Amino acid sequence: MVNNSKTILITGCSYGGIGYATAVHLKNLGHRVFASARQQKDVEALSQEGFETYLIDVTNYEHIDNALADILNKTGGSLDVIFNNAGYGQAGALEDIDTKFLKQQFETNVFGLHNLTYKALKIMRKQGYGKIIQHSSVLGLVAMKYRGAYNASKYAIEGLTDTMRLELRNSNIFITSLNTGPITSKFRENSIKTITNVNYDSSVHKQQYEKILARQHKKVPFNEPAISVAKVVEKIINCDKPKPRYYITKATWIMASLKRILPTNILDNFLNRY
Numbered sequence: 001m002v003n004n005s006k007t008i009l010i011t012g013c014s015y016g017g018i019g020y021a022t023a024v025h026l027k028n029l030g031h032r033v034f035a036s037a038r039q040q041k042d043v044e045a046l047s048q049e050g051f052e053t054y055l056i057d058v059t060n061y062e063h064i065d066n067a068l069a070d071i072l073n074k075t076g077g078s079l080d081v082i083f084n085n086a087g088y089g090q091a092g093a094l095e096d097i098d099t100k101f102l103k104q105q106f107e108t109n110v111f112g113l114h115n116l117t118y119k120a121l122k123i124m125r126k127q128g129y130g131k132i133i134q135h136s137s138v139l140g141l142v143a144m145k146y147r148g149a150y151n152a153s154k155y156a157i158e159g160l161t162d163t164m165r166l167e168l169r170n171s172n173i174f175i176t177s178l179n180t181g182p183i184t185s186k187f188r189e190n191s192i193k194t195i196t197n198v199n200y201d202s203s204v205h206k207q208q209y210e211k212i213l214a215r216q217h218k219k220v221p222f223n224e225p226a227i228s229v230a231k232v233v234e235k236i237i238n239c240d241k242p243k244p245r246y247y248i249t250k251a252t253w254i255m256a257s258l259k260r261i262l263p264t265n266i267l268d269n270f271l272n273r274y
Contacts, residue, residue: 006237007075009034009067011056011116012086014042016186018135019085021226022233023051029234034071038086058086058112068119081237082120083133084113089150089191091212092198093205101197102149109153114160121164121173129172133236134161136177136245138252142259144271146205146212150191165244176242179256180229181249182220222251 008026013019013035023035027050035046036056046053052074054067071079087109090101117132124130139147140154161177168175192213200209229248236242247253258267 005030005032006080007032007034007071007078008081008083008237009036009071009079009120010083010085011036011058012135013037013046013051014039014186015045017085018180018183018187018226018229019083020046022083022085022230024049025227025230025234026237027051031237032075034067036067036086056086058116059107061115064112064116064119068123072123078127079120079123079130081131081133082116083135083233084116085135086112087135087153089147089187089194090197091146091191091195092149092200092209093146093203094148096198096200096203096205097149098197101194102152105149105153106156109150110156110160113157117160117164117175121168124173125171130174131236131242132164132173132175133233134175134177136161136179138179138181138247138249138255140177141179141252142255142267142271144274146208162244174242176236177245178229178232179245179247179252181251181255182223183229183249184223184225222249222254224249 008031010019010023010033013023014037023033027033033051034054035051036054037043037046038057040055043053043055054063054070056063056067058064068079090097090105113134120130120132134157136157137154139151140158143151158177161175164175195209195213198209200206203209232246232248236246247256258270262270
């Protein structure tokens with residue numbers, strides 16, 4: 001149990017995911033965790049496990065406003081940590097993704113994240129401290145085929161977070177990125193479902209889509225359990241000055257290293273295998 005309990009809001013806490021694993025881990029350590037999810041059934045399940053819960057679809061700004069107001073009322077006006085975890089991946093080649101689906105990807109992964117961050121910063125500026133943890137990805141560092149919408153959203157998160165880190169210098173408010181690789185969760189399964197938004201029968205990439213669907217249940221190399229992320233979040237909460245970003249899984253370390261040392265053309269040849 002921790003000696004210095006923190007108040008923490010986590011988005012995207014549906015069962016079986018990174019948010020859920022992190023919420024459980026931090027609650028077991030003695031922190032006060034406000035767990036949120038997009039669907040009512042997930043909120044009810046979290047409540048049954050003893051969490052203080054909120055229905056938050058991050059694209060619904062009223063959900064965010066109501067949750068923050070209630071949290072401040074319960075805590076006497078303070079909120080120590082935000083973990084922006086909610087998100088999904090729209091699968092498909094960019095030439096097959098209608099702009100409306102690209103917008104939906106950004107509404108959740110970027111604009112929803114930024115809206116919560118923007119409002120949390122007002123609270124943290126007033127209290128004079130706080131930590132914001134942004135769930136980015138290895139795909140915020142390198143691009144991969146058929147993940148372009150998700151790639152673009154995570155690159156956007158990297159840009160937002162890097163800029164805010166500069167703007168928050170000397171404020172006692174810290175913002176950091178988690179660059180996760182393959183983690184055991186429902187993310188991959190949910191991402192593959194979004195391929196139905198793509199008219200793949202008429203696509204030049206049809207054969208590749210069929211291969212993606214055929215191998216969806218195969219084990220991914222360098223996969224780690226969700227608790228790996230939860231323990232990094234714990235480390236960030238406990239340290240005085242978090243690092244700008246944390247690489248989670250060997251895949252992230254490998255990809256980040258290759259991007260640093262390889263010329264673009266050679267890196268493209270390597271990435272084109274996947």
